[in-house]
Structure formats: C-alpha cells, structure tokens
Amino acid sequence: MALSFFPSSFSSYIVFLLCRVDYFRFTNVLLFSMFIISMALKFYMSRSRKVFLVDFTCYKPRDALKCSYETFMDQIKQVGVFSEESLRFKKNILNKSGLGESTYLPEAFMRSPPIKCMEEARKEAKTVLFGVIDELLTKTRVKASEIGILVVNSSLFTPTPSYVSMIINHYNFRVNVLSYNLSGMGCSAALISVDLAKNLLKVHPNSYALVASTENNTLNWYLGNNRSMLVTNCLFRMGAGAVLLSNRTSDHCRAKYQLMHIVRTHKGNEDHGYGCTYQEEDTSGIVGVSLSKELPKVSEGALKSNISTLAPLVLPISDCLRLIFNKVGVKLFQMKSFSPNFNHAFEHFCIHPGGRAILDKVEKSLKLTEWQMEPSRSTLYRFGNTSSSSLWYELAYLEAKGRIKKGDRVWQIAFGAGFKCNSAVWKSLRTINPGDDDKNPWVDEIDTFSVHMQREA
Structure with missing residues (x-):
C-alpha cells in the first residue's frame, strides 16, 4: 500500500517531484505573504492615528x-x-478686570432677587450644553448615535446624575458610548478633555469623540465677604464650548484642524502652586x-515648565540648541535666561483669559505683540472668563477675523487649579472663510473689535 503512493514510471516520478516542489514553494510564499500582511496590519493598528477637529461651537446667551x-x-x-x-471692592475689581459691559450671567442671577439653588443650576447647565451641542451636531451633520466617545468637564458643579448622563439621556446616545x-x-x-479623547481615539478606530466644556455660575456664587473669594x-461668566474630534481618514477633507501636540504640566508638588486656587470655607x-x-506669578512659572517640554517639539533645531546651551549656562555660569521666540513656531496664540493680570504676565513672558494677544483680550472683554470653554471663544474670534489660513499653527494655553498649565497645538487644514459660519458667536460684531480697545477698557 505504501509503494502505491509513488508513480509507476520514471517520467511520472519526475513530474511528481516537480509538483511537490511547486507545492512547497507555493506554501512558503503563502505563509510569507500572510506574515507580511499580519505585520502590516499590526503596524497599522498600533500606529498613532491622526486626530482631527471636525468643527466646534461656542454658546452665545x-x-x-x-x-x-x-x-x-x-x-x-x-x-x-x-x-x-x-461692594466697593467688587466694583474696583470690575474696573480693573478687563471685562466689558456685555458679558453674560445666568437667568437665576438676573432675577430680582437673584436665586441660588440646584434646580436653577441644572437649568443653566442644560441651557448652555444642549444649546452648544445642538449647534455642533447641526454644523457637522453627525448624529448622536454615531458618537462613540463623550467627555464633559465642569470644575465645581458635579450633579448626580452627572453631566454626561444628562447629555446621554437628552440625545439618546447609544448604550456602549464611552463616557467620562x-x-x-x-x-x-478643556485641553485635559481633548487629551483624554485623543488617547481613546488611538485605540478605537473609525470613531467620533464629543468634548463639551462649561462651568456653572448659578450654584457657585460666593455669598460672603472674604476678599480673596469675592474675585471669582x-x-x-456664563458660556460653553463643544468640539467634535475624529480619527476617520475620510474626515480629513472636511475637518478644520489636526491635533499636533498636547503638553500637560502639573505643579501640584509645590505647595504655593497647589494652594493658589483653593475651594474652602471662610x-x-x-x-x-x-x-x-x-x-499670576504661579501661572508664569507653570508656563515656563510647560514650554520646556513643548519647545523641542515645535521650535527649529537652531532655537532648540540655543535653549539647551542656555540652560547649561544658567546653571554653571549664571547666564541670563533665554526666552525662545515662538513666532517661529506659531501663527496664532489663544491664551486662557483668566484675568488681565494673567494675560499681562504671559504677554511679557512670551514677548507677544498686541495683535497676537487680541483674541485673548477680546474674549475676556466680550464674554469674560467662561472657564475651560474660553479657548474655543478665542479660536472662534480668529476665524471670525478671517485670520486662519491653511497650514497655520495655533497654540492654545490654559491654566487650572492644582496648579496646571496645559497647551495644545493645532494645524489648520484649510483656510477658514468667516462668512461660512453664521453660528460663530462673534459674527454680528467682530468688526467692532480692535487691538487697542481692550487695553483702554
């Protein structure tokens, strides 16, 4: 039986051997091809996916x-x-704050007398978040059911159920949405939320992430007479921002920006930084x-730490080398500290408008011009400090002014309690035409804003 396996004639035996050789060759080629394909798929799945900002909206009360x-x-x-x-102290702070006469406060505050309660706080939260998300979904033509990641941030107001539950319930998000x-x-x-969404988008292909940022004024009014607490x-002021992020390759053509870098610096290991913004009882x-x-001083120190990490990622090699040599010189020879020129790296700057004093410090530290500071000072003047959403009002300002051109790089800088300094770098994927967005919060009055008006306020 075993001999019957072999061909009977010599010529047939030769043909048999050739067929066996071709079979083994085909098998090896097939296995090698499968190996190459599997490695390519592994590389594709593990590589850093691009994150696009499809569009964003800001709430205008x-x-x-x-x-x-x-x-x-x-x-x-x-x-x-x-x-x-x-009362005299508050009036003095207002006059020095950099805020204008048209900022917004929630309905509960505008009543006579003002009201502070949970029901009104929920009403403010729903008004701003549903309003800004409605606009975003309309602009992007994305359905809530298509969103796989939801991140919401609000520092002081933490209701139960949470903000994300409030949004999921209202928009009927799918049951497996990743919510934070x-x-x-x-x-x-806001930038922490974007960073979280970015990391999730790295491991969840073909996904949309919705990031919503706000702060609640209704329930967080301080009703005492401690001066350091009266400043807030x-x-x-009242506001909110919503951003739609995507890792879909197909969204590259319609997206506004690509996320290039996020750098987060935390100075909580220093007591004076940890306690400079502190919620407590009087x-x-x-x-x-x-x-x-x-x-302001703590903010400046946190910014310098953030810059030391960001600079090598964005500055030309010549500036990076000069920065390294300067650090060595400062330590060994007490040389004067060198401040890199970020005009070589960015066309636009969006600095959190925490107050006039903070903006003045950052302007001096980064050696920025009044034109470069205009989005930040104008946002503070027109909308006040809307907390984490402020950066999106500044970006909307740049778009409304028609300043965003294809290839432009935008640096967003934000400060937060703890103490933190976070920054994000965005690259514009197309020139933004101001006339294309009738929902921009600046659209009706952008021509009334200039470089100098906020300094004179």
Whole structure:
C-alpha cells in the first residue's frame, strides 16, 4: 500500500517531484505573504492615528442675560449679604478686570432677587450644553448615535446624575458610548478633555469623540465677604464650548484642524502652586474659591515648565540648541535666561483669559505683540472668563477675523487649579472663510473689535 503512493514510471516520478516542489514553494510564499500582511496590519493598528477637529461651537446667551457693570452691582446689592466694603471692592475689581459691559450671567442671577439653588443650576447647565451641542451636531451633520466617545468637564458643579448622563439621556446616545465626566480640573480642563479623547481615539478606530466644556455660575456664587473669594464673582461668566474630534481618514477633507501636540504640566508638588486656587470655607462657614495674589506669578512659572517640554517639539533645531546651551549656562555660569521666540513656531496664540493680570504676565513672558494677544483680550472683554470653554471663544474670534489660513499653527494655553498649565497645538487644514459660519458667536460684531480697545477698557 505504501509503494502505491509513488508513480509507476520514471517520467511520472519526475513530474511528481516537480509538483511537490511547486507545492512547497507555493506554501512558503503563502505563509510569507500572510506574515507580511499580519505585520502590516499590526503596524497599522498600533500606529498613532491622526486626530482631527471636525468643527466646534461656542454658546452665545440671549441678549436679556447681558450684564453691564451697573446691572451687576444692582443685582449683588439685592442679595443683601455683602458689606459696603465688599461692594466697593467688587466694583474696583470690575474696573480693573478687563471685562466689558456685555458679558453674560445666568437667568437665576438676573432675577430680582437673584436665586441660588440646584434646580436653577441644572437649568443653566442644560441651557448652555444642549444649546452648544445642538449647534455642533447641526454644523457637522453627525448624529448622536454615531458618537462613540463623550467627555464633559465642569470644575465645581458635579450633579448626580452627572453631566454626561444628562447629555446621554437628552440625545439618546447609544448604550456602549464611552463616557467620562471630569470635575475639579479648573480652567484648563478643556485641553485635559481633548487629551483624554485623543488617547481613546488611538485605540478605537473609525470613531467620533464629543468634548463639551462649561462651568456653572448659578450654584457657585460666593455669598460672603472674604476678599480673596469675592474675585471669582467678578471674573467668571456664563458660556460653553463643544468640539467634535475624529480619527476617520475620510474626515480629513472636511475637518478644520489636526491635533499636533498636547503638553500637560502639573505643579501640584509645590505647595504655593497647589494652594493658589483653593475651594474652602471662610471664617463664617461659607464655601468659596480663594484666589491667591501669587496666581499670576504661579501661572508664569507653570508656563515656563510647560514650554520646556513643548519647545523641542515645535521650535527649529537652531532655537532648540540655543535653549539647551542656555540652560547649561544658567546653571554653571549664571547666564541670563533665554526666552525662545515662538513666532517661529506659531501663527496664532489663544491664551486662557483668566484675568488681565494673567494675560499681562504671559504677554511679557512670551514677548507677544498686541495683535497676537487680541483674541485673548477680546474674549475676556466680550464674554469674560467662561472657564475651560474660553479657548474655543478665542479660536472662534480668529476665524471670525478671517485670520486662519491653511497650514497655520495655533497654540492654545490654559491654566487650572492644582496648579496646571496645559497647551495644545493645532494645524489648520484649510483656510477658514468667516462668512461660512453664521453660528460663530462673534459674527454680528467682530468688526467692532480692535487691538487697542481692550487695553483702554
């Protein structure tokens, strides 16, 4: 039986051997091809996917919620808890704040007398978040059911159910959506949320991520007379921003920006940084957020730490070498510190408008011009400090001014309690035509803003 396996004639045996050789050759080629294909797939799956910012929106409240200096002072007098000294202090802070006469405060504050309760806080949260997400879904033509990742941040207001549950319930998101609710992260939380979404998009192919950023004013008004806690009442205003991120290759053609870098710096290991923005009770047991006088200085130090990590990623090699040699010279020979020129790396700057003093510090540290500071100062003037969403109002300002051209690089810088400095670098994928977006919050009044008006405010 075993001999019958072999061919009977010599010629047939030769043919048999040739067929066996071809068979083994084919098998080897097939196995090698499968190996190459599997390695290529592994590389494709493990490589860093590009993250695109498809579009974004900023919430613009209705005109009835505009709050001038006079309206602000009249409303806080009705609360009946502030001393005359505190009222004078608030007025002085307003005059120096850099805020204009048309910022917005929630409906609860504008009532007579103002109201502070959970129901009104939820109402503010739903108003701004549903409003800004509605606009984003309309602009991008993306359905809520298509979104696989949802990240929401709000520092002080943490209701149960959470913000993400509120949004999932309202829009009927799919049951397996990856949802994250960030709190206590301060004004830099928008970039932390983007960083989280970016990392999730790396491992979830063909996905959309929705990032929503806001802060709640209704329930976080300080009703005491501690000066360091009264400042927040004067600076923070109503607003929200929503961003749609994607790792889909097909979105490259319609996306506005590509995320190039995110650098996060945390100075919580230093006590003076950790405590410069601190939520606590005053001597009367009233909860508020205390802002230290050292805040601008701490912000400057955190920015320098952030720059030391970001600089090698974005600066030309010549500037990087000069920066390295300067660091050695400072330590060994007490040389004067060298500040790199970031005009070589970026066309536009969006710096968190935490207040006029912080913007002044950053302007001096980075040696920026008034034109480069205009988006930040204009945002502070028109919308106030809307916490983490402020960066998106600044980017919207640049778009409304028609400054974003294809290939431009935008540097966003944000500061947050803890103390943190986070930055993001975006590259514009196309020239943005201001006339294409009638939902831009600046569209009706952008021509009234100039470089100098905010310094004169």
